[in-house]
Amino acid sequence: MDTFKLPPLRTASGEIRLPGSKSISNRMLLLAALAHGTTEIRDLLDSDDTRVMLAALQGVGVGITALGGNAWRIAGCGGVFPVKDADLFMGNAGTAIRPLTAALALSGGHYRLSGVPRMHERPIGDLVDGLRQIGADVRYAGNAGFPPLAIHPAEARLDAPIRLRGDVSSQFLTALLMALPLTGRQAVIEMTTELISRPYVEITLKLMARFGVEVEREGWQRFTIAAGQRYRSPGILHVEGDASSASYFLAAGAIGGGPVRVEGIGRDSIQGDLRFADELEKLGATITWGDNWIEASAPRRKLKAFDLDLNHIPDAAMTLAVAALFADGPCRLRNIASWRVKETDRIAAMATELRKLGAKVEEGDDHIAVSPPPTFVAGAVIDTYDDHRMAMCFSLAALGGVPVTINDPACVNKTFPGYFDAFAEVAAPVIAIDGPSASGKGTVAERVAAAFGYHYLDSGSLYRLTALAGQRTGRALDDEAGLATLAASLPARFSAGRIYLNEDDVTDAIRSEEISVGASKVAALPAVRAALLGRQRAYRRFPGLVADGRDMASVVFPGAVAKVFLTASAAARAERRYKQLIAKGMPANMHALLQDLQDRDARDAQRSVAPLRQCDDADLVETTEMAIEAAVAAVMAIAKRQGL
Ligand code: DC
Numbered sequence: 001m002d003t004f005k006l007p008p009l010r011t012a013s014g015e016i017r018l019p020g021s022k023s024i025s026n027r028m029l030l031l032a033a034l035a036h037g038t039t040e041i042r043d044l045l046d047s048d049d050t051r052v053m054l055a056a057l058q059g060v061g062v063g064i065t066a067l068g069g070n071a072w073r074i075a076g077c078g079g080v081f082p083v084k085d086a087d088l089f090m091g092n093a094g095t096a097i098r099p100l101t102a103a104l105a106l107s108g109g110h111y112r113l114s115g116v117p118r119m120h121e122r123p124i125g126d127l128v129d130g131l132r133q134i135g136a137d138v139r140y141a142g143n144a145g146f147p148p149l150a151i152h153p154a155e156a157r158l159d160a161p162i163r164l165r166g167d168v169s170s171q172f173l174t175a176l177l178m179a180l181p182l183t184g185r186q187a188v189i190e191m192t193t194e195l196i197s198r199p200y201v202e203i204t205l206k207l208m209a210r211f212g213v214e215v216e217r218e219g220w221q222r223f224t225i226a227a228g229q230r231y232r233s234p235g236i237l238h239v240e241g242d243a244s245s246a247s248y249f250l251a252a253g254a255i256g257g258g259p260v261r262v263e264g265i266g267r268d269s270i271q272g273d274l275r276f277a278d279e280l281e282k283l284g285a286t287i288t289w290g291d292n293w294i295e296a297s298a299p300r301r302k303l304k305a306f307d308l309d310l311n312h313i314p315d316a317a318m319t320l321a322v323a324a325l326f327a328d329g330p331c332r333l334r335n336i337a338s339w340r341v342k343e344t345d346r347i348a349a350m351a352t353e354l355r356k357l358g359a360k361v362e363e364g365d366d367h368i369a370v371s372p373p374p375t376f377v378a379g380a381v382i383d384t385y386d387d388h389r390m391a392m393c394f395s396l397a398a399l400g401g402v403p404v405t406i407n408d409p410a411c412v413n414k415t416f417p418g419y420f421d422a423f424a425e426v427a428a429p430v431i432a433i434d435g436p437s438a439s440g441k442g443t444v445a446e447r448v449a450a451a452f453g454y455h456y457l458d459s460g461s462l463y464r465l466t467a468l469a470g471q472r473t474g475r476a477l478d479d480e481a482g483l484a485t486l487a488a489s490l491p492a493r494f495s496a497g498r499i500y501l502n503e504d505d506v507t508d509a510i511r512s513e514e515i516s517v518g519a520s521k522v523a524a525l526p527a528v529r530a531a532l533l534g535r536q537r538a539y540r541r542f543p544g545l546v547a548d549g550r551d552m553a554s555v556v557f558p559g560a561v562a563k564v565f566l567t568a569s570a571a572a573r574a575e576r577r578y579k580q581l582i583a584k585g586m587p588a589n590m591h592a593l594l595q596d597l598q599d600r601d602a603r604d605a606q607r608s609v610a611p612l613r614q615c616d617d618a619d620l621v622e623t624t625e626m627a628i629e630a631a632v633a634a635v636m637a638i639a640k641r642q643g644l
Contacts, residue, residue, distance in 0.1 A: 199272015
């Protein structure tokens with residue numbers, strides 16, 4: 001089995017852009033397909049569950065075009081699917097099979113819907129009962145109450161309210177609400193039980209309204225769709241970032257100090273799981289809200305014990321179960337019975353896996369109680385039960401300072417392909433080494449990286465590559481916009497100690513004095529620095545990163561675990577550069593080298609953005625009188641003191 005080994009982690013800070021919301025993506029796709037007119041959906045989530053929905057809609061004849069960059073064009077069929085007979089595979093995507101079942105049952109065709117074995121264990125009986133009340137012909141092709149299903153044409157009768165249970169999944173109500181406007185007649189749904197997960201129903205109602213259909217709601221008991229309403233495309237729509245996915249990062253900020261910022265959701269987002277941030281605040285985290293971001297940090301590094309009703313955020317609540325490991329006392333998560341019928345029996349799975357980390361866990365039908373371990377068990381191997389959220393929330397356990405192995409990590413693809421890379425961008429430890437030109441920081445950084453088994457980023461090479469690419473394409477060194485565009489899409493490749501621009505080996509070319517001067521000039525351009533920021537941060541991978549440059553500690557990785565300012569006198573540095581050049585058989589002039597170095601130091605230190613400086617929290621390593629081995633040993637000692 002594939003595994004992902006997380007190293008021991010202690011801190012988390014940084015920023016990530018969230019993938020699109022699964023709940024919104026799949027609802028928008030279906031509504032766009034049912035609407036009159038063409039809809040362009042931007043920032044759609046690219047994951048297993050949205051692919052299931054896209055493939056199913058294509059299977060029933062909906063015109064779908066990929067526009068690139070997660071944008072899609074959906075040619076609405078006005079509620080009439082062109083293909084009248086189809087077999088549709090729904091994987092394990094609850095947000096696809098439920099609303100599609102309802103829509104297909106009202107669209108006059110023969111359809112068979114099936115999924116993976118777990119999908120055939122997830123109840124759908126309440127929805128089928130609801131549909132049968134209005135005369136729909138939906139039959140069980142396997143066990144009664146569960147997919148697979150066979151659907152046949154039938155005339156809908158809407159003379160009486162549909163009576164529907166809402167205590168197993170709110171998606172049954174969502175499915176009916178989205179499908180009923182296809183009848184064109186007045187439809188009423190009455191809940192016969194308490195409705196769970198209400199915020200998800202709110203998402204449904206808000207998105208239906210965007211497509212022109214209003215639902216009248218009396219409390220959470222009765223929903224009326226007036227006759228004659230039709231879905232109409234609103235044109236272009238954007239999918240918000242996924243609030244459930246945000247929970248892992250916000251929790252990381254609360255557990256690992258932070259600040260961790262998630263981008264793509266904010267104070268006006270329509271997703272209920274946003275309320276996870278409020279719950280995290282009750283645990284002692286500091287939460288800051290922006291229009292399009294949320295940030296979490298933890299002033300005290302220990303979370304407060306909690307006892308919470310989490311019915312309104314069942315998915316994000318899983319993250320709180322793992323956060324309970326970091327609390328200062330026993331915690332209780334209540335009113336979460338829906339966990340039993342999700343991708344796996346999440347109450348049982350959570351209890352089993354939390355115990356592996358040393359927690360005491362008590363599980364009930366609709367709750368789970370977690371007593372944090374006195375010390376985390378090192379080396380736990382976590383099973384994920386083909387459940388994306390198990391994999392993602394248990395990655396947080398490594399912040400207990402212990403290695404954790406996640407089995408079958410690819411299950412995250414259901415909603416968040418690339419999750420572990422994103423998690424690394426806030427949690428992988430960074431050793432930042434800054435200093436002036438020719439201070440030896442490159443050699444030191446490479447050796448420290450090798451000693452720890454970490455990745456290595458030579459950030460100066462990116463500025464050098466930008467200068468070289470600029471020179472080769474005839475750009476002036478003050479063409480800020482042109483150079484920034486170049487920097488943003490630099491065709492650079494690092495392989496086996498060599499550096500390539502396209503297929504050209506430029507390892508030596510970027511070290512010439514001319515390019516050194518050019519690099520220092522392009523590095524003073526704010527737009528170039530901004531263009532290279534994300535690229536540098538993407539080097540932050542597990543098990544860790546050593547990054548060298550001028551602003552590693554101050555700008556690129558301000559949350560670095562260890563920060564070092566490595567320097568030497570200008571004369572010593574000029575002499576080192578002189579020897580390097582001579583050894584490579586390149587021409588060198590000691591006096592000119594010293595002058596160039598001093599000019600460059602001045603430019604790097606005096607520029608307005610990210611000037612070279614020693615951060616207050618960085619340790620100074622002065623290497624004028626030091627051999628390289630001694631400098632390496634000094635940096636290693638600093639890193640080890642920080643627990644690395
Ligand atoms: O470290 P180096 O000499 O290879 O860097 C080349 C130039 O790039 C140097 O003049 C300063 C600039 N630079 C920067 O501004 N910020 C960094 N993080 C790294 C390098």
